[in-house]
Amino acid sequence: MTNDRVIASWSESGYAAQWQQADGMSAMLRLPWAIATTLVGHERAPQRVVDVGSGPGTFLAALLEAYPEARGVWIDASPDMRERAAETLAPYAGRVEYVVGDAAGLSAMEAARDADVVLNSRVAHHFDRPGLEAFYRDAAGLLVPGGWLVTLDHILPPGDWDRRYRDVLPIFAGPHAGKPSHPHYFPFPSMLDHLDALAEAGLTDADLAWRAFYTCLYVARKAA
Ligand SMILES: C[S@@+](CC[C@H](N)C(=O)[O-])C[C@H]1O[C@@H](n2cnc3c(N)ncnc32)[C@H](O)[C@@H]1O
Numbered sequence: 001m002t003n004d005r006v007i008a009s010w011s012e013s014g015y016a017a018q019w020q021q022a023d024g025m026s027a028m029l030r031l032p033w034a035i036a037t038t039l040v041g042h043e044r045a046p047q048r049v050v051d052v053g054s055g056p057g058t059f060l061a062a063l064l065e066a067y068p069e070a071r072g073v074w075i076d077a078s079p080d081m082r083e084r085a086a087e088t089l090a091p092y093a094g095r096v097e098y099v100v101g102d103a104a105g106l107s108a109m110e111a112a113r114d115a116d117v118v119l120n121s122r123v124a125h126h127f128d129r130p131g132l133e134a135f136y137r138d139a140a141g142l143l144v145p146g147g148w149l150v151t152l153d154h155i156l157p158p159g160d161w162d163r164r165y166r167d168v169l170p171i172f173a174g175p176h177a178g179k180p181s182h183p184h185y186f187p188f189p190s191m192l193d194h195l196d197a198l199a200e201a202g203l204t205d206a207d208l209a210w211r212a213f214y215t216c217l218y219v220a221r222k223a224a
Helices: 004-011 015-022 030-040 058-066 079-088 103-108 129-142 161-173 191-200
Strands: 048-052 071-076 096-100 115-121 143-154 205-212 215-221
Touching: 004 015, 004 079, 015 079, 030 058, 030 115, 030 143, 030 205, 030 215, 048 058, 048 129, 058 071, 058 079, 058 115, 071 079, 079 096, 103 129, 115 129, 129 143, 129 191, 143 191, 191 205, 191 215
Parallel strands: 048 071, 048 115, 071 096, 115 143
Antiparallel strands: 143 215, 205 215
16 A cells, blocks of 8 residues: 655655645535534544544544544654644644554554544545555454444546546635645546445445545444
8 A cells, every 4th residue: 555655745845734725625625524523423422533644634623623522543644744733633632642654554553443433534545446445444443343434535537527527626626626736546446446445344334425526425334
């Protein structure tokens, strides 16, 4: 799964701040972040939330705000993002553990064990297909029975739809939306690839909970 080129680009000095400043999509993603936050606590408030590739920590902050008893684990390969996240997550200081590391090593990260929720937002498309499968397997292994895996990610739509969506996305999410500024694996997994990979990881209780353009929210529950 490890893609040193991806990690190196996110870790370049100044890139994290530049990316966050240009990130017009985050306003649009507040809705799926809120939907996921509500769904995972609808029956029982989560106690331990792990956010993989958390970046500035905005999604993790939404869960910590909604569930005051919850503790968060922030994971990201970029040391610069750790600094951005410290600002976002300052109101929850004392409830967050930080791990700067590659998601490829997720299964060995002690801090991430026994999670009620494992989140990842806009990260999974940085993995190749075997990497995506390994990531879901590792994440499922960290979850307690009845725990939740949440993926928000960009997918490859069929035919001309990728181009169409990318053409119009700037109208909704600012001039940089849909224009990659760091290395990726192409093509991205399709909408169904994610559900297949989740099922292969044993997470068959899964659904597409929200979609806009080529960005999809998947919510999956581990069997109790
Ligand atoms: C597009 S940003 C998303 C940040 C945040 N989750 C959000 O949606 O606002 C992708 C993040 O994934 C991190 N990342 C990329 N590959 C990674 C890997 N293999 N392990 C851990 N973090 C990774 C990057 O450093 C970056 O912070």
